[in-house]
Amino acid sequence: MIKAILIFNNHGKPRLSKFYEHYSEDTEQQIIRETFHLVSKRDENVCNFLEGGMLIGGSDNKLIYRHYATLYFVFCVDSSESELGILDLIQVFVETLDKCFENVCELDLIFHVDKVHHILSEMVMGGMVLETNMNEIITHVDAQNKMEKSEVRAASEARVLSIIILI
């Protein structure tokens, strides 16, 4: 089971944080800080696996991370997940983001946090991997976005109509 998914930049500022187990707000922030501390110490050419920090469950849980440019993608998992598999999952996640945002960069993640959450919830649900096929994920995300857009358009059309009627 995946316990948490964190994305933060090289200075430790969180760009996305999703916890699949309950922690209090303070603990969540502390976990983010502790994880950043652990992961940023790592050299570039060491392996991508770490024991989890104390707050997130100690040595039972592992941190599997990947460093892309200015961002760290960290998945905190317990022993039932395959470490190499999770590495692949991170790769698929990033590629999906890339497709959705067209050459994704940190700014995209900053300004569209909610969209990233929606993409993530198509991939991981309740701490378990839901879908790994990039095309499937993107299809559904696009469809939902379209639904949203049509609603917004309908709402603004309604407003315009009501204004015209008033005049």
Next chain:
Amino acid sequence: MPAPIRLRELIRTIRTARTQAEEREMIQKECAAIRSSFREEDNTYRCRNVAKLLYMHMLGYPAHFGQLECLKLIASQKFTDKRIGYLGAMLLLDERQDVHLLMTNCIKNDLNHSTQYVQGLALCTLGCMGSSEMCRDLAGEVEKLLKTSNSYLRKKAALCAVHVIRKVPELMEMFLPATKNLLSEKNHGVLHTSVVLLTEMCERSPDMLSHFRKNEKLVPQLVRILKNLIMSGYSPEHDVSGISDPFLQVRILRLLRILGRSDDDSSEAMNDILAQVATNTETSKNVGNAILYETVLTIMDIKSESGLRVLAINILGRFLLNNDKNIRYVALTSLLKTVQTDHNAVQRHRSTIVDCLKDLDVSIKRRAMELSFALVNGNNIRGMMKELLYFLDSCDPEFKADCASGVFLAAEKYAPSKRWHIDTIMRVLTTAGSYVRDDSVPNLIQLITNSVEMHAYTVQRLYKALLDDISQQPLVQVASWCIGEYGDLLVSGQCEEEEPIQVTEDEVLDVLEGLLVSNLSAPVTRGYSLTAIMKLSTRFSSVNRIKKVVSIYGSSIDVELQQRAVEYNALFKKYDHMRPALLERMPIMEKTATNGPSEIVQTNGETDSTVLDTKHPPTITQPPSQGNDLLDLLGGNDVVPVIQTSLPTKPPSAGGELLDLLGDLSLTGAPPPAPASVPSVPMSQPPFLLDGLSSQPLFNDIGTGIPPMTAYNKNGLKIEFMFERSNPNPNIAVITIHASNSTEADMTDFVFQAAVPKTFQLQLLSPSSNVVPALNQGNVTQVIRVLNPQKQQLRMRIKLTYTYKGSPVQDLAEVNNFPPQSWQ
């Protein structure tokens, strides 16, 4: 009120903040605006406000006032609102708040919504944070959706079912019928989540597991799917780096592992496919390796044939040579898991593993170290130890403690010779001395005492090490103890193993005194050196110097040192005649329990032989005016060995009564509870202490030829004495009493007490029971030990109390007819 700003605006504004304080100010302003907007119950902008709130929550600011708003959003008809509302619910709410129960109805409606995405949202939220009450209420809906033909919903329902099962395990049965055709799906997403669901069910319930094995014929189905995945050509939609849906393959392999574990039939059915996967998968990319890794784990876990196992270990060996650190890490982890079962196969890769010790990566080093210790055996001990000692030299401090413990353990188990053992220990002490665990000091001391022929060599080496460096406390402690014990060997230059060095008594005393005054020495170390100096007073001739040193420390601020010094002074002054006996060489100590770690990840070894703790060897915490002082050496320490037992029902005051009755005989009949008795009855402790230490049986020669005797025979109660001699101390006679009852009624509450003359000492152990069954159906036995140092004739007065047919009976008797052999 102007329209609330968009999320994008907010983010942009916050990013312009230069300091944390500025950011906090902006956020507080925005929070206030959001709060007033919520109060206005504005439907149009609620979604925007909650989105902003979630962003602020991610940055770490409190956002709980938005929880109810999320609920309102969920209840709205618009998809946009629902989306943000559910996201907010997942991030802000949890089962500890009662608010979440209000969602249940909304989710129920949404699960039956016409739009699949709304249903999807509801499933997702339920699967992430549904509490057990919610799960119970909505399990039916989830089960319905599990049977739908819409693959998008089906896969979500499957994972939601997993969550429901985790929260409410009793509902597992409910999902069983729906799982029947899950595996015949074409859609990989559904397949994947179904396998997860099946895995969860099998892991949770052994009944389910056997059901799936037998009735559903799960294994053939899975094997078929896996085969299709491997055999089918390139399919663009599932392809990841050239392999067809590796995630699904990995999941299936994992499920196969659970199904095949300890089940021969299933294991047989999967042997072929596992071999196929293992040989056909490409290993150039991470995905291939992920699949291979999973395959290896499965092979090791099920009852596979040996050829397959060897294949698996070879794959792991190949992994070890891979350049990719991740692969090596993963290989080391799995080898660690399999080293217990397939020891020989793993041995083949020993050299690669040892090479990994030199890797730069901390995680890999740690794994390699653990694995190396697991691989040490009698054949490779010398080579491995060389590598491990080299590793100990150069590794980070966080490893040193574990490594040192591991080295000690391995050396203890497989040392080819005593000299090698001592050399190894010396090496560890000098390189990683300060990281060694505290209880290794007594272990080492015991080891050194036991290797009698190496005393001179050991003390010489330790002395030389001390000359170099006195900062590592365990080394210094062991060294000073040895010098104290074997200083005479050092000075006389008797070493056979290597070139003896020329040391004078004064030089030795200089070194020891140096330890006492040095700032580097811990208080414990100072104690060791003071004691060592004292011991040398019988081995060296420069007694005056020693006397001076000891008297100086009589006024030391450290209480421990002061006490020792004062007592040693007293030894010099008033009890000089006892000094040689007291400071004699220590006898060889036997181990009574495993001292030290049983594994590297250690549990503190118990030492009920803390009495062997030689931290204070000649500490005299009682007034020196006792006879049997040699034995006092080990007596009177903080830990009382548990040989002293008390009679089952009699209160300690019984001893007092008997004492009154039997004026001239001294009594140790009814021993009071053990710890309290130590200060009051110190005399009886020492001889039995030594017996307790040697783990020899109490009765060494059964049938020493001393005939048993009947001590008492009245009113149907017969008490017989059987004699043995206790080997280590011929002054102790061990008597076992057998009480039998020839009347028709049981004798209950039976208590046996004994008193002996002052020149003897007596110890009673606890009886086997306090009911003597009627008609000689059984015996009550109790062990008495009598110390008879002056070899006088043994006399005993015994008192028996029991309850017979409801009334208490008491009787006294004298036993004088001991056979002469029992006390001579």
